[in-house]
Amino acid sequence: MIRIRELFKDYQQQLMALYPAEEAESLVIWLFEEFLGKKRMDIIKDDEVEFLPESLVSALEQLLSGRPIQYILGTAPFYGREFEVSPAVLIPRNETEELVHLIIKENPQKGLRILDIGTGSGCIPISLALEMQDAEVYGVDISDEALEMAERNNLVLHACVKFQKLDILTEEIPWTGLDIVVSNPPYVRYSEKEMMHRNVLEHEPHLALFVFDEDPLLFYREIAHKARRALKPGGKLYFEINEALGVDTKKLMEGLGYSQVRVLKDLNDRDRMVVGVFKGLK
Secondary structure, eight states, X not given: OEEHHHHHHHHHHHHTTTSOHHHHHHHHHHHHHHHTOOOHHHHHHTOEESOOOHHHHHHHXXXXXXXXXXXXXXXXXETTEEEXXXXXXXXXXXXXXXXXXXXXXXXXXXSOEEEEESOTTSHHHHHHHHHSTTOEEEEEESOHHHHHHHHHHHHHTTOXXXXXXXOTTTSOOSOOSEEEEXXXXXXXXXXXXXXXXXXXXXXXXXXHHEEOTTOTTHHHHHHHHHHHHHEEEEEEEEEEOOGGGHXXXXXXXXXXXXXXXXXXXXXXXXXXXXXXXXXXOO
């Protein structure tokens, strides 16, 4: 028999070579819940386990190699639901949950037409479709693998999002009369790579992460420009942003005719969201 508290300390100590102590602790608890069916209280009680499944040992080895736990388990939590994820899509972040919550809070109307650009796993449009009454929701992405995963999440979570392949840099938005366009596009500058954690750099899709330093607002400019023909007058454009570029993103949107543009902070007090209202083409 194996004492679970001793095992917990051993796993946490190993993971602290890569992660801060609190994160290492959370990862071990996550592993124990998934592979042993044991929760934090079972660790406190110092329960016993008869043997260690090979899947748990393999998962620890993968964590120690830097692979994100969400890719190991194949799922990630987002806005109260579990989404399938793989290295073909970004792992949903807490900041993106805040963006989804902002949209839901600010738009209580029924039957809104919503488009998510760069949908990845589909976590943004699926969450909006399930949380907002009678919403008609679309999601687009350039990646076939991402779209296949988004479709699976759509099916499993019983949402009705319509997904379509689209390269926003070269194609126009095929819908008009939208109430909301939302996007969490690539916004990490290549010069910021050295500040990122190894497990992000080595495992998450660079296509969805990085943008060249010479034009860090490339996607924002294209989306904001093309959204002008897709949004109805009074429609809203929501972005998740690079915290260093809030003012620049605001100026860009204002220059393209958006009004009431706001830069909003996340729970960590970082500039993380921008929203503007489309007044209509003159």
